[in-house]
Amino acid sequence: SAAVQVDHDNGLAHVFGYPEAFTAITETTDFSSDLSKLVPRNREFDVFAEGNFINLDPPRHDRLRGLVSKAFTPKMIAQLEPRITEITDDLIGQVGDEFDLVDALAYPLPVIVIAELLGIPTSDLPVFRRWADALLSQQTGELDQEQIEHALAQVEPIMREMNEYLLEHIRARRADPGDDLISGLTAAETDGRTLTDGEIIGFAGLLLIAGHITTTALLGNSIQLMDEHPDIAEQLHADRGLVPQAIEEFLRFRSPFPRLSRRTTRELTLGDVRIPQDCIVFPWLASANRDPRRFEEPDTVDIHRTPNHHLAFGKGIHFCIGAPLARLEAKVALNRLLDRYRSIDVTGGEFFDAATMAAAKQLPVLAT
Numbered sequence: 529s530a531a532v533q534v535d536h537d538n539g540l541a542h543v544f545g546y547p548e549a550f551t552a553i554t555e556t557t558d559f560s561s562d563l564s565k566l567v568p569r570n571r572e573f574d575v576f577a578e579g580n581f582i583n584l585d586p587p588r589h590d591r592l593r594g595l596v597s598k599a600f601t602p603k604m605i606a607q608l609e610p611r612i613t614e615i616t617d618d619l620i621g622q623v624g625d626e627f628d629l630v631d632a633l634a635y636p637l638p639v640i641v642i643a644e645l646l647g648i649p650t651s652d653l654p655v656f657r658r659w660a661d662a663l664l665s666q667q668t669g670e671l672d673q674e675q676i677e678h679a680l681a682q683v684e685p686i687m688r689e690m691n692e693y694l695l696e697h698i699r700a701r702r703a704d705p706g707d708d709l710i711s712g713l714t715a716a717e718t719d720g721r722t723l724t725d726g727e728i729i730g731f732a733g734l735l736l737i738a739g740h741i742t743t744t745a746l747l748g749n750s751i752q753l754m755d756e757h758p759d760i761a762e763q764l765h766a767d768r769g770l771v772p773q774a775i776e777e778f779l780r781f782r783s784p785f786p787r788l789s790r791r792t793t794r795e796l797t798l799g800d801v802r803i804p805q806d807c808i809v810f811p812w813l814a815s816a817n818r819d820p821r822r823f824e825e826p827d828t829v830d831i832h833r834t835p836n837h838h839l840a841f842g843k844g845i846h847f848c849i850g851a852p853l854a855r856l857e858a859k860v861a862l863n864r865l866l867d868r869y870r871s872i873d874v875t876g877g878e879f880f881d882a883a884t885m886a887a888a889k890q891l892p893v894l895a896t
């Protein structure tokens with residue numbers, strides 16, 4: 529089957545089809561998000577810290593997510609719109625006609641928003657960027673045991689630095705709570721106990737990294753796709769009501785996270801293909817979102833595609849908790865850019881490895 533391919537030598541399975549990827553993402557009993565059984569753990573602080581529930585299965589996942597999602601209701605996120613607009617205006621107020629879209633807006637906007645939510649200083653932005661760049665550059669397309677060991681050795685000092693930074697802030701907020709998310713988490717209770725420092729570190733770190741790289745990607749991809757398809761930019765100028773559905777189509781067509789990872793908990797069959805137990809499974813969102821069995825003319829960017837059941841934010845119990853925030857940031861940013869500029873021409877660019885992240889590192893533009 530072209531939808532599922534197993535690499536028996538390396539214990540990997542690639543899942544390309546939409547229904548097959550959907551199953552691998554949502555059937556959490558067969559497909560675990562906890563890869564720590566296959567990936568060597570790093571003693572003291574590791575990438576799989578306790579609160580990092582993207583890598584946990586039920587019931588622990590559900591308990592932690594339940595706590596955190598109280599701070600991430602669509603209603604609470606919607607209240608951030610005026611502040612997101614203000615930050616966007618501040619940022620684009622500082623540039624002329626020629627600027628780097630990532631440096632000027634796509635990177636700082638989501639990071640400032642998440643830092644303010646967490647209650648950590650936005651003046652540390654350059655530090656967060658260094659961490660994010662280091663963590664991302666270590667994710668390779670292949671995953672044999674030796675490469676995993678190597679990757680972990682590379683990220684360990686960065687993780688340690690980030691965790692220590694967060695720990696300091698958690699301790700400060702425990703002593704002197706504010707109305708930020710970290711303070712909220714120090715007070716939150718689950719199973720009749722409060723969260724440990726390790727759990728809060730894991731979650732805050734997850735938000736800080738996962739929460740900004742992806743939105744940066746979405747903004748860059750949106751500007752790039754509008755540059756590649758001037759008719760779309762025209763339509764959005766004419767009717768701003770189309771912006772949200774254009775964003776969904778940009779997410780489908782160029783999904784920031786091209787693939788997720790799971791582990792098979794037993795030998796099973798997916799799309800008529802047998803996959804052994806303890807295989808690392810890669811559901812490729814980028815391919816599933818172009819599956820002709822699910823999307824008509826999948827390789828066409830069609831902003832009128834509604835409904836648009838893309839998988840760019842995942843599906844099921846791990847569905848992106850930040851999706852309402854990412855959508856809001858993208859909507860505000862695109863609207864403000866459309867307000868200010870008649871056209872934005874992309875004049876160059878530097879990109880992440882496409883198998884890791886569909887995102888620009890640099891995106892110089894000429895905006896008039």
Ligand code: HEM
Pocket residue numbers: 553561581582583593642734735738739740742743746783784785788789839840841842843845846847848849850851853854
């Ligand atoms: C989960 C994508 C923005 C926080 C996910 C997942 C995807 C995803 C595909 C599912 C992972 C899986 O099933 O293994 C994206 C994209 C974004 C974005 C494409 C932007 C365009 C954000 C933002 C935040 C965030 C802004 C936080 C502020 C999270 C968290 C999870 C998650 C905490 C874990 C949820 C769970 O395991 O229950 N995201 N994300 N994401 N995302 Fe996002």
